[in-house]
Amino acid sequence: MRFKGFEGEWKEILLEDFAKRGSGHTPNKSYSEYYNGDINWISLTDSKKLDNGYIEFTNTKISQLGLDNSSAVLHPAGSVLLSRDAGVGKSAVMKKSMAVSQHFIVWTTKENVSSNWFLYNVLQILKPEFERIAIGSTIKTIGLPYFKKLKITAPSFHEQQKIASFLSVVDEKIQQLSRKNELLAQYKKGVIQQLFSGALRFKDANGADYPDWEEKKFGEVASKKSSNISANKIEENFGDFIIYGASGVLKKVDFYKEENDYISIVKDGAGVGRLLYCKGKSSVLGTMEIISPKQSIDTYFLYCLLSNIDFSKYVTGSTIPHIYFKDYSNEVCGIPSLPEQKKIAAFLSGIDAKIAHTGQQMAKSQRFKKGLLQQLFV
Template identity: 45%
Template structure:
C-alpha cells in the first residue's frame, strides 16, 4: 500500500498499488437511483406480524450492521402498499432522525426483502458505485460531522432528502472502490469476531459467577478435599466503609501520576493519593448510584463515592465479586438525586467461604476478567486501525 505524495492533488494519503488516477468529486444525487424513506404502516404497531416481511426501524441499523434479531414484520399486502420503500440487497440504510441519526449499514447481499419506516432512509446506487465503499465514509468522523451540519428542525434532529442528495463525495473508479471496500470488509469481520469473543467471555463469566456463589461449583484444597462450609454473615462483618471529601473542583488544576476515580471510572491523575491498598469504590450519589469499581492501590475517589475495604480474613478481590451479587437498587433513596447509604445495606445477609477458598475464587474470576480486558484491548487496537484507515484511504 503506497504512502507517498503524488503530483495529482485529489487523491488520498494511502493507496493500493496500481491505482494512480485522480479521484472525482460527485454529489450523491448523481450516483444514486433512490434516496427516500418509508412510513409507519396503517394501524401503527397493530399492523406488525409475527412473521412476514422484515420491517426495518432505526434500532435495526447499528454501526455498520443490519441487526434483525429483534425485528418486527409486516404482511405481504402491507409491503405491497409501501412499494416505494422496499429494501433491496446492497442498499445503504441511514438513520435520519433522533439519537441514532447518522448510523448506517449496507444491506447484506443475501437479504431477500424488507421495508423501512420514516426514520430510515434508503440510498440505492447506480452501477459503477459500490455502497460498501460509500458507507464507511458515512460512518467516519468526517461523515458524522457532515450529517451533524445538515440537521434540520426546531431541535436540529433530522436530515431531509435534499440535503442528503447534496452531499459531495470524492470517488475513485470502481476497481479501486471495490479494492478498498473489500479490505475494510475484512477488517470489519475481524472486529465483529473480536466483539463476539468478548461477549462470549462475558457470558461465561456470568455463568462462573452464578455457579461459584450459589456453590454449585466448589474448589478443593491441595489434598482434594472441599474447604469448610460457607458461613452466613452480615456485610458489616466482612468489610468497612470509609468516606471521601474530595470534590472535582478541588482537584481541577491538580495533575500527577495517581488515579482518582469518579462515577464513570478513572477521572484523571493527580499528585497525591488517599488509599494505600486495593479497595472497592461504590457510587453513592447521583447517576450510576450503586456502580462498583475495583480500585488499585495508591489511588483516591471523589466524594460522590464510598470506599469499601475488607476486614481480616476477607480477600479484597473476593469482596468485589461478592458485592457484585448484591442488588443495590433496593437501597436507593431520593427521587431527584438518588443516594445509597452503607447504614442501609451493611446488614445485607451474605454467605462467605474460608479465606483459602475466597482466594481460589478470586484468582479464578480475576483471571477471566484479565482475559476479557486483554480481548477488549485487542478490539480497541482494531478500531484504532480502522479509524486510521478511514482517515487515510479516503479524501
C-alpha cells in the same frame, strides 16, 4: 485517500435528509410483565457493547406488552444508533430488530441513497465532536435540536458502499474480539452465580472440602467511604497516580487518597451501581463510593461478591437515580473461609486477565481503523 473510479466532490447534506431519525423510550419499570420478554432493548447498561460494529445482544429484554405500552418502537436490523447521554457519542449497527431507551438516537438509512455502514463510520469520525459539545454536570448529554441541524459530507451511494466494504475487514476483526470479550464476561458471570449459589465449590490443596460458608450482612464484611474530588477541579493530567471515574481511568495526578486496593461503586447518575476494581495509591471522583474489606475478607473476593448483588432493587430517585450503602449493606451474603476466598479470587481474576487482553487487542484494532478513517474522510 480515494478509490479509483470515483470522481467529483462529496456533497454536504443534512443528516435528517440522509437517513430517517427515530428514538426510544423506557417501559414503566413498575410493571414486571413489561420486561423479560424476547425483544432486545438497548439501554445505558449496554454502553460497553457500542463502538465495536454490530450490537447483537442486550443486557435487558422487554416484552411485546412493554413495547405496546410505551413510546418505544422496534427499529429494523441494520439501523444505526448513537448514545447521546452517558457514553455520549458511542455508536453501533443493529444486528437484528431492536428497541432502544430514550438515551439513544436511531437512524434508518434509505435504499440506494445511504449506506448504514458508511453512516456508522461517519459517526465514529464525529465522536470527539459529540463528546466536546455534550453538556451537563452529572450526566453529559446532547439535545435533539443539535442532530436536527447536523450536516455530514457524503459521496455517491456506490462510493459509500466501497468505503464501507473496505473498512468491513477491520470491523469484522473488532466484532470478533468484541464477541469473544462478551462470551468471557458471560462465562465469568455464570461462574460467579454458581459459586454464590453453592452449586460450585473449590477443594483445598489436599482435595478436602473447605468449611461451610457463613451467612453475613454485607455491612459486616465491608465498609464505605466517600470522596470529595470533583472532576471540574482536576485540571492537570500528569503524575503517577490514577483518579478513577465511572468508566475507568479518568486522569493521572500527583496525589492519591487510597493506599490499598479497593472497590468503587457509582452511587448516582446514569451508571449507578457500576463497579470498578481499583488498585491502591489512587483516588475516585465524588460521584463514587469507596468499598473496602473488613478483617479476614479478600479484596478481590469482595469485588466478586458485589458483582453478584442486584443493585437495581436498591435504586431510588426518578430524575437522578441513587443507591445508598445503608440499603445494600443489609444484603445477606454467603462468606467462605479466607483460603477459599483467595482461591475464588485467583480463579476469577484469571478470567479477568483474559478479558483485559482481549480488550487490549480490540483497542489496537480500533486505533488502526481510526487511522484509516482519517485517511478516507479527510
